[in-house]
Each structure stands twice: as structure tokens, then as C-alpha cells.
Amino acid sequence: MAHLLGAEALHLEFPTKTVFDGVTIGLDEGDRVGIVGRNGDGKTTLLRMLAGRLEPDSGRVTRRGGVRLGMLDQSDDLATGRTVREVVVGDRAEHDWAGDARTRDVMAGLLGDLDLDARVDDLSGGQRRRVALAAVLIGDWDIVFLDEPTNHLDVEGISWLAEHVKKRWPAGQGAFVVVTHDRWFLDEVCTATWEVHDRVVEPFEGGYAAYVLQRVERDRMAAASEAKRQNLMRKELAWLRRGAPARTSKPKFRIDAANQLIENEPPARDSVSLASMAMQRLGKDVVDLENVSVSFGERHVLRDVTWRIAPGERTGILGVNGAGKSTLLALVAGTLQPTTGRVKRGKTINVAVLTQQLDELRDVWDDRVSDVIGRLRRTYVTGGKELTPGQLLERLGFTSAQLSTPVKDLSGGQKRRLQLLLILLDEPNVLILDEPTNDLDTDMLAAIEDLLDGFPGTLLVVSHDRYLIERVTDQQYAVIGGMLRHLPRGVDQYLELRANGLGSSPARAAAAAPAEGTSAPPSLGGAELRALQKEEQSLSRRLEKLATQREAIHTRMAEHDQSDYAGISALAEELRALETEVSAAEDRWLEVSERLG
Structure with a gap:
């Protein structure tokens, strides 16, 4: 394969630390590389040196003549005063860029809900990020560098980006390097992984799953001080082999070696024990939503939602921005009352919500970490083991030196981990996580997932991190068209529904509406209209009956x-069969409802 870019003996020092020492690495045609490592170890710095945006203290970066490189940086440097259209396609005429397949794909995949004539100054941070990503992807590059491209993308957007990268160049051409904490994306796109640690860059074959296997082998041979880290990665590998076999069936992944390493590794969660403990802490009643609807003025967010949340249930919630996920969880948490319907709450529930605003840290902002922890309970039980708060901090990546650091001076990821720890030490029995992966690297994500594996209560998770959703929850639901629907086939089924146009965000729905002066779809004839109305009523009654049957099964499971x-x-098998029937009925109900408008 032809060589594109190389780095030789790179050395870089900052005033307080040596970042890289003697790093030699290269990119060839066809390379698809993911960069992983702990926050602060130099992932972004490496990318900027290879792109020529940062000069090393010694060593050199060379690029084959004529090679074009495009990069998405973390900084928001969009020119002020320009429109979305100007930033992305410049002064190209619409018939010019609209005739280019790649440009159309990028515009539809990233900017479908934006007004192309809107000023970038007026956009939100997430929207500006998508505009910057689109501007890079539209370019004709031999090498593309992306630094955290999945930030501000939902599950659907991340899936689109993966497909775009895989189809961008013919086989064996072009090179792609990405820094991301999204492990699903790493596994889906990358054929090589570079781990940045201890001033070096260590290459591994394959995506995230293959990297985990090779790292476990490396850690098995390491000193005793690496034992805790090694055990955690073995557990991660065990889940990868058992829970996501499609990822680990790639030719380069050494399946026999993986099986040998995990043959004595127990499942990530002891579901029976956790369910029993959850029942003891919660009883059989948690939160029941019965025919709940929520409206804000003329906007109907949720309609006729019935959901019985069981003790020990671990559920992921999917949906586009604005679909009603936060509204649904606010009903569960008790911070919002329904417009119609009833929310029944168990007498013993203690709900905690991990928000994105770090609310739990406001009162201790100026306190040292050690003082905050010292005021809390002395032990916490997880996975059958009793741990002190200090041991929990260690598991979450805090060093002894950081114990004397004021909370306000911690990094974003450290604050996030401390926030979760404070919530867990309060021992809630219903835990709601709202985008818990922000500012966390792959090692810390694995550590938090390990901690959640031992949580003996009901867990509800909203996240765009597909790997996390599949890793810590046992079932997934989606908020689509104001309804809550079960996804027996998980995230794949959700993406199929979205591809079929169900559950569009309000912005995308508006964008898809007929423009003024254009004709709407033809209206239904009288007989057809009456038939569809009759079918909708029948389906609604059917769904109510199925919801009652589902509740009855949950009750039998709780009392069994x-x-x-x-x-x-x-x-459980009876419940799965029922959920399949519910899914089919909901599909038809949504189809009929959309035809009725």
C-alpha cells in the first residue's frame, strides 16, 4: 500500500510534562485508525502534530507530495457573519453542489434539519459542530482527521457517519484517523487502533474489540500494579464476546484466544441476584405510567403512554432530540405531572437523576474532594463487595494527589465521575442517567459500566452512546410519535424505523413539510378514510389489551x-413473544396514524 504520511521520532514537552518521546508512526492508503487513551495523555495533540497544526520539539512529520488532508478540530472556529450554506459549500451554485452525490449525502445526513440560509452565529453549539463536520466531509481529501466527531450527534447521526466513512473511498484508498470515545463507532469503522499512553503511541490491529483482546494479553504479562486494570478489561472482553458476537467475528479478531481468556470469566451481571436484591429494596411496585399524555400548550409531546417499570429493570431510552425522552423521565422522577393519565409511584422508591448540569456538585464546588468524600457513608456494596468511598474513587480513576484538589478545579470527566459517585453513595433504588458519557475516555467508561453492573435497582438510561446502551441495559424502548414502543431487536430496529421516516424530530418534520405554494399529498377518499379510522380505533383497543397483558406478566414475574x-x-419468553406482537401492532398504528395525518 502506498505511503501517505509519516512521523519520525516525535518529541514534545509542555512546561509541566513530557507528552511524547520518540514516537514513530505512519499512515498508508486504506488505513482506518481509531485513537484511544486516557484524557490528557495527548490524543488531540498527536492528531494536531500529524496534521501540521502543531510543531514537535524534535522529530519530523512528512507527507507524500500532493496529499490533501482535511481535519475537524475540537475548536469552534467557524467564521462569523456567514450562513450555513456559505460555510459548507462556499459560493458554489446550488445546481453545482446539488448534483454532487457526496455533497447531497453530507447535507442530508448532517444538516437536514437546518436552514441553509441561517447565520452560523445564531446556531447552538451542537448545530455549529455539525456544520463544521459537514464542511470537512464535503472536501476532496486523501486523508481525513476527525477529533471527537460524534459529539452532538444522536444514534442515527453516528450510524450515518459510520456508513459515510466506509463508503467514502474505494477499497484500499484514502486514510481516516479519528479520536473518539464512541466504542461502537471505533468497532464499526476502524481497522487499526492507536493507544496513546505514557508518552508513546502503541498500535494494535483491528477496532475496539480486537484492541481489548490484545490489551488484555499485554496486561496479563504486566506487573502486579496493573492487576485491577487487567481484570476490568477482561470483564469488558467477556461482554464483547457474549453480548455482541458480530463485532468479534471479524477475521483479524483471534476468537480462540478470546474464548480461552474469558472461559472462567462470569457474566457481566448476575441478573437473578440483582433482581432479588432490587425486589428487597423496592418491593413489586416502582413507577407505573397509565394512559399518560403530556402537552405544552398546543404541542403534544406524549400521548396515551402506558409503562410499568419493574424492580431491577435496566432500560435504554432512544429517540431524536425533541421526541419527549426527557419529558418521559421527568414523569418517572416525579418532577413533572402529566396533562392526562396517572403516574403511580411505589412507596419505597428513592429516585436519583444524573443530570448533564452537575447539580450534585454545586454545594461542594469549593471543597476538596477528600472533604466531600469524608462526609459521606463509610462503605458501599457493589457486585457483592464492600468498598470504601476512597476505593470507589480509585476504581473511577482518581489518584491520591487529586483528593486534595477543590471540586471546581477538577477536569470535566473527573467532575462527572465524582457526581456519579455522590449519587451512588446516597443509595437510590431507581437511577436515571441522562447522557452519562460526556467527557469520559474509554477506560473510564468501562470503569463506570463495571460499577453499574453491580447496581441493585432499576436503571433507566438516555444516551447517544450505542455501546453504553447495549452494554448496561437489558432492553430498549424508543419515544416515537409521542408513543413509547418496545424495541425487541434493540438499536438496529430503532434505526430501521427512523430510516422508514418514523419518529422524525420536530425540525426535520417541518423541513419535510410541503413548502408554501406546493401541493400536499392527495386527500383520502371517504370510504378509505372511514376504513383507516376504524382500523386505528381497533388497533388502539388492541394495544390497550396488550398493555394490560404485559402488566400482568410483569406482576407475575415480580411475585414469582x-x-x-x-x-x-x-x-421472560412469554413476555418476549408479547412484545413482538406489540411491536407489530404499534408499527401498523403509526402507519395508519401518519396516513390519517
Whole structure:
């Protein structure tokens, strides 16, 4: 393969630390590289040196003559006063860029809900980020560098970006390098992984799953001080092999070696024990939403939602921005009352919400970490082990030196981890996580997932991180068209529904509406209209009946002897069959509703 770019003996020092020492690395045609490592170890710095935006203290970066490189940086440097159209396509005429397949794909995938004539100064941070990403992807580059491109993208946007990268160049051409904490994206796109650690860059074959295997092998041979890290990655590998076999079936992934490493590794979660503990802490009643609807003025966010949340349930919630996910969770948390319907709450529930605003840290902003922890409970039980707050801090990546640091001086990721720890030490039995992966690197994500594996309560997660959703939850639901629907096939099923046009965001729905002066779809004839109205009423009654049957099964599961594994398994199978029937009925109901307008 032809060489595109190389770095030789790179050395870089900042006033307080040496970042890189003697790094030699290269890119060839066809390379698809993911860069991982702890926050602060130099991932972005490496990318900027390779792109020529930062000069090393010694060593050199060379690029083959004529090679074109495009880069998405973390900085927001969009020119002020320009429109979205000007930033992305410049002064090209619309018939020119609209006739280019790549440009159309990028515009539809990233900017479908934006007004191209809007000024970038008036956009939100997430919208500006998507404009910057689109501007890079539209360019004709031999090498593309992307620094955290999945930030501010939802599950659907991340899936689109992965497909775009895979189809961007013919096989064996072009090079792609990405810094991201999105492990699903790394596995989907990358064929090589560079780990940045301890002033070096260590290459591995394959995406995230293959990297985990090779790293476990490396850590097995390391000193005893690496034992805790090694065990955590073994657990991660065990989940990868058991929970996502498609990822680890790639030819370069050494399946036999993986099986040997994890043959004595228990499942990530002891579901039966956790369910039993959750029942003891919660009883059989958690939160029931019965025919709940929520409206804000003329806007109907949720309609006729019925959801019985069971003790120990671990559920991921999907949906586009504005679909009603936060509204749904606010009903569960008790911070919002429904417009119609009823929310029934168990007498013993203690709900905690991990917000994106770091609310739990406001009162301790000026305190040292050690003082904050010292005022809390002395032990916490997770995974059957009793740990002190200090041991929990260690598991979450805090060093002894950081214990004397004021909370306000911690990094974004450290604040996020401390926030989660304070919530867990309060021992809630219902935990709601709202985008918990912000500012966390892959190691810290694995550590937090390990901690959540031992959480003996009900867990509800909203996240655009597909890997996290699939890793810590046992089932997924989506808020689509104001309804809550179960996804027996998980995220893949959600993406299929979105590809079929269901559950569009309000902005995209507006963008898809007929423009003024154009004709709307033809109206329905009288007989067809009456038939569809009759079918909609029938489907609504059917869904109500199925919801009652689902609730009955949940009740039987809650009251069943938790040590009767066979009985619990039979009830679970009955529930899965019912959910499949619900899914089909909801699909048809949504189709009929959309035709009725």
C-alpha cells in the first residue's frame, strides 16, 4: 500500500510534562485508525502534530507530495457573519453542489434539519459542530482527521457517519484517523487502533474489540500494579464476546484466544441476584405510567403512554432530540405531572437523576474532594463487595494527589465521575442517567459500566452512546410519535424505523413539510378514510389489551419465586413473544396514524 504520511521520532514537552518521546508512526492508503487513551495523555495533540497544526520539539512529520488532508478540530472556529450554506459549500451554485452525490449525502445526513440560509452565529453549539463536520466531509481529501466527531450527534447521526466513512473511498484508498470515545463507532469503522499512553503511541490491529483482546494479553504479562486494570478489561472482553458476537467475528479478531481468556470469566451481571436484591429494596411496585399524555400548550409531546417499570429493570431510552425522552423521565422522577393519565409511584422508591448540569456538585464546588468524600457513608456494596468511598474513587480513576484538589478545579470527566459517585453513595433504588458519557475516555467508561453492573435497582438510561446502551441495559424502548414502543431487536430496529421516516424530530418534520405554494399529498377518499379510522380505533383497543397483558406478566414475574430459574425463564419468553406482537401492532398504528395525518 502506498505511503501517505509519516512521523519520525516525535518529541514534545509542555512546561509541566513530557507528552511524547520518540514516537514513530505512519499512515498508508486504506488505513482506518481509531485513537484511544486516557484524557490528557495527548490524543488531540498527536492528531494536531500529524496534521501540521502543531510543531514537535524534535522529530519530523512528512507527507507524500500532493496529499490533501482535511481535519475537524475540537475548536469552534467557524467564521462569523456567514450562513450555513456559505460555510459548507462556499459560493458554489446550488445546481453545482446539488448534483454532487457526496455533497447531497453530507447535507442530508448532517444538516437536514437546518436552514441553509441561517447565520452560523445564531446556531447552538451542537448545530455549529455539525456544520463544521459537514464542511470537512464535503472536501476532496486523501486523508481525513476527525477529533471527537460524534459529539452532538444522536444514534442515527453516528450510524450515518459510520456508513459515510466506509463508503467514502474505494477499497484500499484514502486514510481516516479519528479520536473518539464512541466504542461502537471505533468497532464499526476502524481497522487499526492507536493507544496513546505514557508518552508513546502503541498500535494494535483491528477496532475496539480486537484492541481489548490484545490489551488484555499485554496486561496479563504486566506487573502486579496493573492487576485491577487487567481484570476490568477482561470483564469488558467477556461482554464483547457474549453480548455482541458480530463485532468479534471479524477475521483479524483471534476468537480462540478470546474464548480461552474469558472461559472462567462470569457474566457481566448476575441478573437473578440483582433482581432479588432490587425486589428487597423496592418491593413489586416502582413507577407505573397509565394512559399518560403530556402537552405544552398546543404541542403534544406524549400521548396515551402506558409503562410499568419493574424492580431491577435496566432500560435504554432512544429517540431524536425533541421526541419527549426527557419529558418521559421527568414523569418517572416525579418532577413533572402529566396533562392526562396517572403516574403511580411505589412507596419505597428513592429516585436519583444524573443530570448533564452537575447539580450534585454545586454545594461542594469549593471543597476538596477528600472533604466531600469524608462526609459521606463509610462503605458501599457493589457486585457483592464492600468498598470504601476512597476505593470507589480509585476504581473511577482518581489518584491520591487529586483528593486534595477543590471540586471546581477538577477536569470535566473527573467532575462527572465524582457526581456519579455522590449519587451512588446516597443509595437510590431507581437511577436515571441522562447522557452519562460526556467527557469520559474509554477506560473510564468501562470503569463506570463495571460499577453499574453491580447496581441493585432499576436503571433507566438516555444516551447517544450505542455501546453504553447495549452494554448496561437489558432492553430498549424508543419515544416515537409521542408513543413509547418496545424495541425487541434493540438499536438496529430503532434505526430501521427512523430510516422508514418514523419518529422524525420536530425540525426535520417541518423541513419535510410541503413548502408554501406546493401541493400536499392527495386527500383520502371517504370510504378509505372511514376504513383507516376504524382500523386505528381497533388497533388502539388492541394495544390497550396488550398493555394490560404485559402488566400482568410483569406482576407475575415480580411475585414469582426468584430462585425458580425455569419459571422466570418461561415468563421472560412469554413476555418476549408479547412484545413482538406489540411491536407489530404499534408499527401498523403509526402507519395508519401518519396516513390519517
